[in-house]
Amino acid sequence: MNPLQNAEQAVLGSVLLDPEQLAHLPWLxxxxxxxxxxxxxxxxxxxxxxxxxHATTAGKSVPLSxxxxxxxxxxxxxxxxxxxYAHTLISAxxxxxxxxVYGRMVLEGAIHRSITGHAIRLHQAARADALRGGVEGALHCADVLNGVLDDLAQRWGSEPRPVEPAPATAPVTAAVAPLPVETGQGVEDERFLLAVLADRPKxxxxxxxxxxxxDFADPAHGHLYRCLGALHHRGEPIDRITLLWEAQRRGLLGDGTLSSDQFAAICDGVGSGSAEWLxxxxxxxxxxxxxxxxxRTVRALAENEALSPGRLINHALHALGPLDDVRTRWQAASGSPAPAPTAPVHSPNGPPPAQVHAALARSTPRPVSPPPARPGSAPARALPRPPSRGHG
Incomplete structure (x- = not known):
């Protein structure tokens, strides 16, 4: 049983039975x-x-044409x-x-598929950038994914905003780790950078x-950079001895985070080169x-069919937050221009009319129940049912 396929068949069958239903599906x-x-x-x-x-103006009977x-x-x-097959859709x-309602189900499935596809393309672009030493492809795909999330939110009728998933619904993904292609030259660059910073504190x-x-692929390098930053922040001198003492105070030597061989390889290395370039x-x-x-996180969220589209979009925006942070710092370091914002500026008086229209179009208001009849009053006359439309 495939609920999404059943929903697609049902919405097509609805329109084949009643062309006027298209007026209720402008967002599909x-x-x-x-x-x-x-x-x-x-x-x-x-x-x-x-x-x-002519079937759209045929009245009660829809022609077979x-x-x-x-x-x-x-x-x-x-x-x-x-x-x-068309008549099979009608019977479905x-x-x-x-x-x-059937159209809403179809749109839900489309939102999950679209986000999954764009997450896959973002991952592929990141791997390709890592191989050729660039970032343009990954950042472009991230921009596209952000734009898609905003467009899907507009279609769904919700306000896009980053929301952290609850622990019970958070995707079970592996810890963010460097790509395999980054673990070679990238780690070497980190070692050279730390050697320069230890040798030339300024x-x-x-x-x-x-x-x-x-930002360091090797966690030990990241901890050592934090030690250098702490010494720099406190205005204390930086050399091999003070750096080793700071690492010992932070427990990096006792818990095995940083070995003596790693420390020696960095501090005994050649501290030449441009710290900014490295x-x-x-x-x-x-x-x-x-x-x-x-x-990977966005894809795991999109493959969770239990997530409603609004929650999926907001959780996906939250998952892109770390990339937005490192991207901002990359632009500051490299002097790259920031991309033009793609999100629309919302009115403080409420959500945009397009969102309101989409939300209302997906929901049919419940009929208001008539008040109970007072004692002694005559019962209300039942209204005749309109004849059902069929193919003539």
Whole structure:
């Protein structure tokens, strides 16, 4: 049993039974359907409506040509569609008037698929950037994903904002780790940078404003950089002895975080080179593996079918937060221009009209129950049921 396929069949069956249901589905697009045959058929039904097909003004009885013309139009774009399948869709629809609810289910499935696909592309771009030593592809895909999340929020009728998932619903993903391609040259750059900072303390001024301990692929290097930052912040002298003492005070030697061989390899190394340039290489690597980690988290969220679209969008925005932070620091370090904001500026008086329209279009207000009749009053006359629409 596939609930999403049943929903796609039901919404198409609703429109085939009652063309007027298209007026309640302006927020639903053909590419929101998973199956190509359903995409083509929904696009054909919208085209017939826009072209003024006589079935849209036929009144109570819908002519059979509404079905046959829709099949003929859709068959121009997809193969294997027959009138028999169209009537199967009609029989799969419990109630034509529930089309907005069926359409909401289709949109939910499309939101999960879209976010999953863009998360996969972000991860692939991060790996490719790590191989060629760049960040442009990953940052572009991150921009696209942010724009997609904002557009999906508008369609769903919610306000996009980062929200941390609750521990019970947080995705179970592996800890963010550097990409395999980063563990070679990236770790070497970190070692050279620490050697420069230990040998030339004034070089800390070149990187301390935008480089963070979490940007180091090797955790031991990150802890040692934190020790250098603490000495620099307190204005204490930095050399091999003071750095070793700070590491010992922080327990890095006792718990095995930093070995004596690692410390010797850094402090006995050649402390020559540009700290700013080496810091940029470390930060560039941090951008790519942070992008990959955010992509894995977003994908895990999107593959959780229990998450509603609004929560999924907000949790995905939260998962992109670490990438936004390291990206801001990368732009400050490299002098790259910041991208133009893609999120719309919302009115302080409430959500945008497009969001309100989408939210209302997806929900049918409950009928108000009549007040109970007073004792002695005549019972209200039942209204006659309107005749059901059928194919003539």
């Amino acid at each position: 697009a053909p590419d929101h359907f998973d199956r190509p045959v359903h995409q083509a058929l929904f696009a054909a039904l919208r085209k017939l409506r826009d072209d003024g097909h 509404w079905v046959t013309d829709a099949v003929d139009e859709a068959s121009l774009h997809v193969r294997g569609l027959t009138a028999v 629809c419990p109630r034509a008037g529930h089309a907005p 070089a800390m001024d070149e990187v301390v404003g935008w480089l963070r301990p979490g 810091g940029e290489q470390v930060l560039r690597s941090s951008v790519t593996w942070t992008a990959a980690g955010s992509a």
